[in-house]
Amino acid sequence: MTDQVFIEGLECQAVIGVFEWEKQIRQTLVLDLQMDWDNRPAAASDDYQHALCYDTLSKAVTELVEQTPHELVETVAEKVAALILERFAVPRVRVRVAKPGAVANARTVGVCIERSQA
Numbered sequence: 001m002t003d004q005v006f007i008e009g010l011e012c013q014a015v016i017g018v019f020e021w022e023k024q025i026r027q028t029l030v031l032d033l034q035m036d037w038d039n040r041p042a043a044a045s046d047d048y049q050h051a052l053c054y055d056t057l058s059k060a061v062t063e064l065v066e067q068t069p070h071e072l073v074e075t076v077a078e079k080v081a082a083l084i085l086e087r088f089a090v091p092r093v094r095v096r097v098a099k100p101g102a103v104a105n106a107r108t109v110g111v112c113i114e115r116s117q118a
Protein backbone atom coordinates (compact mmCIF):
# COMPACT_ATOMS: atom_id res chain seq x y z
CA MET A 1 0.00 0.00 0.00
CA THR A 2 1.64 3.22 -1.15
CA ASP A 3 -1.07 5.78 -0.49
CA GLN A 4 -0.14 8.69 1.69
CA VAL A 5 -1.53 11.77 3.32
CA PHE A 6 1.04 14.55 3.57
CA ILE A 7 1.48 17.92 5.23
CA GLU A 8 4.23 20.15 3.87
CA GLY A 9 5.74 23.27 5.37
CA LEU A 10 3.88 23.21 8.69
CA GLU A 11 5.31 26.21 10.55
CA CYS A 12 5.47 26.10 14.33
CA GLN A 13 6.83 28.69 16.75
CA ALA A 14 8.84 26.69 19.26
CA VAL A 15 11.21 27.12 22.16
CA ILE A 16 14.00 25.02 20.65
CA GLY A 17 17.75 24.90 21.09
CA VAL A 18 20.69 23.93 23.23
CA PHE A 19 21.93 27.43 24.08
CA GLU A 20 20.63 29.57 26.93
CA TRP A 21 19.61 32.41 24.62
CA GLU A 22 17.49 29.99 22.62
CA LYS A 23 15.47 29.11 25.71
CA GLN A 24 14.33 32.75 26.00
CA ILE A 25 12.81 33.05 22.51
CA ARG A 26 10.60 31.26 20.02
CA GLN A 27 12.06 30.12 16.70
CA THR A 28 10.41 28.77 13.59
CA LEU A 29 10.44 25.04 12.93
CA VAL A 30 9.11 23.80 9.60
CA LEU A 31 7.71 20.28 9.51
CA ASP A 32 7.03 18.00 6.56
CA LEU A 33 4.94 14.95 7.41
CA GLN A 34 4.11 11.90 5.27
CA MET A 35 1.68 9.35 6.63
CA ASP A 36 1.03 5.98 5.01
CA TRP A 37 -2.75 5.71 4.77
CA ASP A 38 -5.10 3.74 2.57
CA ASN A 39 -7.08 6.49 0.85
CA ARG A 40 -9.36 4.12 -1.07
CA PRO A 41 -12.12 3.79 1.58
CA ALA A 42 -12.42 7.59 1.82
CA ALA A 43 -12.45 7.98 -1.95
CA ALA A 44 -14.95 5.17 -2.54
CA SER A 45 -17.41 6.49 0.07
CA ASP A 46 -16.58 10.20 -0.19
CA ASP A 47 -16.87 10.03 3.60
CA TYR A 48 -14.69 12.15 5.89
CA GLN A 49 -14.90 9.46 8.59
CA HIS A 50 -12.56 7.29 6.51
CA ALA A 51 -10.08 10.06 5.83
CA LEU A 52 -6.95 10.85 7.82
CA CYS A 53 -7.75 14.49 8.54
CA TYR A 54 -4.71 16.66 7.73
CA ASP A 55 -6.32 19.59 9.55
CA THR A 56 -6.82 17.72 12.85
CA LEU A 57 -3.36 16.23 12.54
CA SER A 58 -1.74 19.63 11.84
CA LYS A 59 -3.37 21.14 14.94
CA ALA A 60 -2.31 18.25 17.19
CA VAL A 61 1.29 18.42 15.97
CA THR A 62 1.46 22.21 16.28
CA GLU A 63 0.17 22.04 19.86
CA LEU A 64 2.75 19.40 20.76
CA VAL A 65 5.66 21.31 19.21
CA GLU A 66 4.68 24.70 20.63
CA GLN A 67 3.64 23.74 24.15
CA THR A 68 6.91 22.24 25.46
CA PRO A 69 10.50 23.54 25.22
CA HIS A 70 13.01 21.16 23.62
CA GLU A 71 16.75 21.30 23.08
CA LEU A 72 17.10 19.11 19.98
CA VAL A 73 15.18 18.87 16.73
CA GLU A 74 15.73 15.11 17.05
CA THR A 75 13.53 15.07 20.17
CA VAL A 76 10.81 17.04 18.40
CA ALA A 77 10.85 14.60 15.47
CA GLU A 78 10.56 11.55 17.74
CA LYS A 79 7.70 13.04 19.74
CA VAL A 80 5.82 14.05 16.62
CA ALA A 81 6.24 10.58 15.10
CA ALA A 82 5.04 8.92 18.32
CA LEU A 83 1.98 11.18 18.49
CA ILE A 84 0.99 10.39 14.89
CA LEU A 85 1.50 6.63 15.28
CA GLU A 86 -0.36 6.43 18.59
CA ARG A 87 -3.20 8.93 18.30
CA PHE A 88 -3.98 8.56 14.61
CA ALA A 89 -3.25 4.83 14.16
CA VAL A 90 -1.03 5.51 11.18
CA PRO A 91 1.08 2.45 10.21
CA ARG A 92 4.16 4.43 9.12
CA VAL A 93 5.17 8.06 9.25
CA ARG A 94 8.05 10.14 7.92
CA VAL A 95 8.85 13.32 9.83
CA ARG A 96 11.20 16.07 8.66
CA VAL A 97 11.95 18.86 11.12
CA ALA A 98 13.80 21.87 9.70
CA LYS A 99 15.18 24.80 11.69
CA PRO A 100 15.75 27.44 9.02
CA GLY A 101 17.29 30.07 11.29
CA ALA A 102 19.94 27.83 12.82
CA VAL A 103 22.91 28.10 10.44
CA ALA A 104 23.45 31.51 8.90
CA ASN A 105 24.85 30.34 5.59
CA ALA A 106 22.52 27.38 5.08
CA ARG A 107 18.97 27.64 3.74
CA THR A 108 17.85 25.17 6.39
CA VAL A 109 19.07 22.34 8.62
CA GLY A 110 17.32 19.56 10.49
CA VAL A 111 16.49 15.90 10.68
CA CYS A 112 14.34 13.30 8.92
CA ILE A 113 13.08 10.12 10.54
CA GLU A 114 10.77 7.27 9.58
CA ARG A 115 8.90 5.28 12.22
CA SER A 116 6.41 2.41 12.04
CA GLN A 117 3.94 0.70 14.35
CA ALA A 118 5.71 -1.86 16.57
Ligand SMILES: Nc1nc2c(c(=O)[nH]1)N=C([C@H](O)[C@@H](O)CO)CN2
Pocket residue numbers: 016017018019022071072073074099101102103
Ligand atom coordinates in the same frame (compact mmCIF):
# COMPACT_ATOMS: atom_id res chain seq x y z
N1 LIG B 1 21.79 17.51 15.25
C1 LIG B 1 21.55 18.69 15.88
N2 LIG B 1 22.53 19.60 15.94
C2 LIG B 1 22.32 20.77 16.56
C3 LIG B 1 21.08 21.07 17.15
C4 LIG B 1 20.05 20.09 17.06
O1 LIG B 1 18.92 20.26 17.55
N3 LIG B 1 20.33 18.93 16.43
N4 LIG B 1 20.88 22.29 17.74
C5 LIG B 1 21.82 23.19 17.79
C6 LIG B 1 21.57 24.54 18.33
O2 LIG B 1 20.39 24.62 19.08
C7 LIG B 1 21.58 25.48 17.12
O3 LIG B 1 20.42 25.28 16.35
C8 LIG B 1 21.73 26.93 17.47
O4 LIG B 1 21.98 27.67 16.29
C9 LIG B 1 23.17 22.96 17.26
N5 LIG B 1 23.33 21.68 16.61
